[in-house]
Amino acid sequence: MESLQNHFLIAMPSLKDTFFERSVIYLCEHDEKGAMGIMINRPLGIEVDELLQQMELDDEPELVSSLGAKVLIGGPVNPERGFVLHTPQDFWKNSQSLTDELMLTTSRDVLSALGSKDAPKQFIIALGYAGWSRDQLEQELADNTWLSIPASTALLFDVKHEERWQTATESLGFDIWQLSNQSGHA
Numbered sequence: 001m002e003s004l005q006n007h008f009l010i011a012m013p014s015l016k017d018t019f020f021e022r023s024v025i026y027l028c029e030h031d032e033k034g035a036m037g038i039m040i041n042r043p044l045g046i047e048v049d050e051l052l053q054q055m056e057l058d059d060e061p062e063l064v065s066s067l068g069a070k071v072l073i074g075g076p077v078n079p080e081r082g083f084v085l086h087t088p089q090d091f092w093k094n095s096q097s098l099t100d101e102l103m104l105t106t107s108r109d110v111l112s113a114l115g116s117k118d119a120p121k122q123f124i125i126a127l128g129y130a131g132w133s134r135d136q137l138e139q140e141l142a143d144n145t146w147l148s149i150p151a152s153t154a155l156l157f158d159v160k161h162e163e164r165w166q167t168a169t170e171s172l173g174f175d176i177w178q179l180s181n182q183s184g185h186a
Contacts, residue, residue: 001138004030006099008155009037009146010168013176019076022165025130026085026151028096028104035132038083038104040124040156041164043070048125052111070161074126082127084110085156086120101153122157147172 009025025037048069074083084105088097094107103120113119132140140146149171159167169176 001141004035004137004148006102006151007148008040008151008168009148010165010172010176012145012147015145020130024155024164024168025075026156027148028085028098028129030137032134034134035137037130038072038074038085038124038126039130040072040085040126041161042073043161044073044127046071048114051125052114055108055111069123069125072124072126072161074128075130077129077131079128081129082106082111082125083129084120084123084125086110086123087153089120099151102151102156122153124156147176 004027007027007030009023009027011020011023015021015023020039022041023039024041025039027035027037029036048071051071073079085098086103086105087101088103089095089110092103092105092107092110095103095105095110097103110120110123111125114123137146141148147169149168155164155167155171
């Protein structure tokens, strides 16, 4: 199977009453070892400025409090670990370039820059991630658990969290509620 890195996984309606119900996941990595992604549409219930205060990274509180951004639940794996998906900048520790338009950073230095002139232009902060072992995601795709579409920064940064699943499903060009969760094998 081709790599789905830099794609969104869209949860099928059959994932009702699960952790991933109506989720959209940005796939950061997908190779022969497995896959790793960040759920991009489920707020944790705290704002970024609150997180920065808890981490004692709010040196300029008037700038940070104007962010208004929400911290997201990135997935069930390592929920105490933070991930920042952001527009490119090349001076952070522990950053990985995902595309020409997107990076993933796991170091505190990017957090301390939020609200300053050094902050990334656009960003998402998530705690935890979604992970799949070798061939697990491929099996879930074959079982019609997920649909995939190429990722777009517009969906990542310009659409409200609560509208991302609906917007992603509409981009497929059909009504997702009309799909069966049964897979066909000829």
